[in-house]
Structures are given as C-alpha cells and as structure tokens.
Amino acid sequence: MTFRLGVIGGGQLARMMVPPAIELGIDIRVLAESEGMSAAIAATGVGDYTDLETVRAFAKTVDVVTFDHEHVPQAVLRALVADGVAVHPGPDALQFAQDKLAMRERLGELGIPMPDWARVETPDELDAFLADHGGRGVVKTARGGYDGKGVRVVSAADQAEDWFAALAEDGRGGALLVEELVEFRRELAQLVARRPSGDVTLWPVVESVQKDGVCAEVIAPAPGSAGKVAEMAAHIGTTIAEELGVTGVLAVELFETTDERILVNELAMRPHNTGHWTIDGSTTSQFEQHLRAVLDLPFGATGHREPWSVMINILGGPTDGDLDTPLRQAAADQPTAKIHLYGKEPRPGRKVGHVTVSGEELDDVVFRARAAAAFFED
Incomplete structure (x- = not known):
C-alpha cells in the first residue's frame, strides 16, 4: 500500500517535505495557492484553500491531509473532518495556532508559563494595560500575523489606532492581544x-x-x-x-x-x-x-x-x-x-x-x- 499524503499550501515547507516523501515511498500531493510556488514540483492542483469545495475535491485524492501553513479556515477544516477525512493537525488543535488570544487563554488554563497578557477591545483598555506594565507593551493581531507582521511594540494606544479601526469596521467584536515587553x-x-x-x-x-x-x-x-x-x-x-x-x-x-x-x-x-x-x-x-x-x-x-x-x-x-x-x-x-x-x-x-x-x-x-x-x- 502506498500512502497518499495531501499538503495544503505550496510554500517552501511543502517543498521540503518532498525529498523525505520520496525516500519513504509516500505519494505526496500539494494544493498550491498559485502557479510557480516553491512546491510546484509536487503540486497536483492550484486553488483557493479557503474554498470548501476546492479543498474537499483535493482531499478526495489523498488519505491524509496536512498543511504548509495554518491559514485554512476552521469551517473548511471541520467540514473535512465531518466528511471523514484524516486531518493532521486537526481543527481542535489548529485553532490555537490560528488565534493568539485562544492560544493564550488555553495555555493559561494549562498553567504554561507565559508573558503577562490581556485581551483589549478598546484603546482605553490598552492604555490601562500599558500603564500597569511600565508604559510599553507588545500588541499583536489575534489572527494572521507571522514573521514580524501583526506585531508592534507600543507605548500608547494611538500607535495601534488603525488596528482598532479595522476591528470596528469588521463588526464582529474582535480584540487585540497585548503582552508585557519581556526582558x-x-x-x-x-x-x-x-x-x-x-x-x-x-x-x-x-x-x-x-x-x-x-x-x-x-x-x-x-x-x-x-x-x-x-x-x-x-x-x-x-x-x-x-x-x-x-x-x-x-x-x-x-x-x-x-x-x-x-x-x-x-x-x-x-x-x-x-x-x-x-x-x-x-x-x-x-x-x-x-x-x-x-x-x-x-x-x-x-x-x-x-x-x-x-x-x-x-x-x-x-x-x-x-x-x-x-x-x-x-x-x-x-x-x-x-x-x-x-x-x-x-x-x-x-x-x-x-x-x-x-x-x-x-x-x-x-x-x-x-x-x-x-x-x-x-
């Protein structure tokens, strides 16, 4: 039996999965976001990883689905699981890599050591946290940030004004994460x-x-x-x-x-x-x-x-x-x-x-x- 592994995302991480897959005799297939990505050598499809039917069609060609990134929406992941697809990591785990506020809350429940942090929905809440933590802190968007994106060191709430405005425009009651500036x-x-x-x-x-x-x-x-x-x-x-x-x-x-x-x-x-x-x-x-x-x-x-x-x-x-x-x-x-x-x-x-x-x-x-x-x- 040949294992058929599907990787959602065509970046360099998927590319670097190819050599060991070949060595282990694994049939590796990649759903890339666009043509010519790093993992093009193993790309069997190009499509939108946020579209359920696109991902569902890809999943039907493999035995197990895994990822090059953590950006596949929860609704898509849970639909795959409901279809009986083996998804690793699964949505229950992946949610904590997708949402920094959820991650902080869960790790706190587990007693894992972390910087002091807070969920802030308004500039006043952010200013209050900064006042209690030496006047500076690290503000992060709850979702989507990586490689320094979605992260700012601030000394006043107006330095995150555009992020608060974006949350207000979104209309879903979101929040930012603020953490102490760790030495x-x-x-x-x-x-x-x-x-x-x-x-x-x-x-x-x-x-x-x-x-x-x-x-x-x-x-x-x-x-x-x-x-x-x-x-x-x-x-x-x-x-x-x-x-x-x-x-x-x-x-x-x-x-x-x-x-x-x-x-x-x-x-x-x-x-x-x-x-x-x-x-x-x-x-x-x-x-x-x-x-x-x-x-x-x-x-x-x-x-x-x-x-x-x-x-x-x-x-x-x-x-x-x-x-x-x-x-x-x-x-x-x-x-x-x-x-x-x-x-x-x-x-x-x-x-x-x-x-x-x-x-x-x-x-x-x-x-x-x-x-x-x-x-x-x-």
Missing part, C-alpha cells in the same frame, strides 16, 4: 512531534536570532542549555503537544528571561524555520518526522549528526535576482555548507533559502555558515 536573554525554540497514537518525540532545544522580527540564525543545540533549560523547554513542549492534541510537528517559540524563566512566545503547528537545521544536522529531519507523525508511522531518531549545527536564512537575496552566481561562489568557498534554495524570486525580506553547516567546534561552524550565506547578500 529576555535570548529566544529559544522547542520542536516536538506527536503521532495520532500519542507517541511524542523531541529535538534538542535551539537558540534563534531574530532580525526585524524574522528568524535569521539558529544554533542547535542552544549553547549552555543542557540541564535545567533543556528540561523546562522539553516539559513545556511535551505538555502543549499532548494537552492540545497536536498531531505532526509543533514548534514552541520561547523566551529565556533575564531572571531565568522560560516563557512561551508563539506556537506553530507545522514544520518551522527553527527546525530547518534538522535536514542536515539531525538523524531525522523535522520534515520526515512530520510525515511519519501525520501518517502514524514509527518515529525516527532525533539526535545530532555533529555536536553543532548552525542554520542561516537567506533573506531577500541579490537585488538583480541572480541566485546562480552566489550559489556557485558559496559552494566553492564553503564546500561543507549545505545550501537550500526555495525556487523563489528574491525580494527584500523574503526567505529565499537557507544554509546549514555542522561540525565539532561552534565558532568554526558559525563562521562557515555565515561565510556561505554572505555570498547571497546584496
């Missing part, structure tokens, strides 16, 4: 995979470095994380995966605070940028593990192939759009670097690829990864 030492990420049968596996916690709200570098494992930090991150990740009923890969973005707490920042229920290093640096990549998880296959090992791995995102790329020349230069200069390009046209801030280097000495690995990635800078 953190660094950002971490814990990746977890969970099967429908309940088995859970984890990779070592990693450190991520952000640039303008976008992940720029990842160091695996996070330096100095052995012991208490790793144990806390693993406990948080496992608890969330089990209590929310996540199936597939879950990424838990974390703050390590200056007073040695570990707090949950964001959740993603899919392979995640902070796990791209696993393609080359782990025995089993997050993409292969995601396939194994959603198909309820036994998990692969998650140990490191080398003591250290460093992943650098290629953001933007050359302004002339030429990726071939820097590819040749980087490959020649850093032959141990693994270069992954996503088939995207360069543009400012866009993730067009990444570079991973693994090795024995962290300083050397960082140098070689940054050196390879530098060839793609404008």
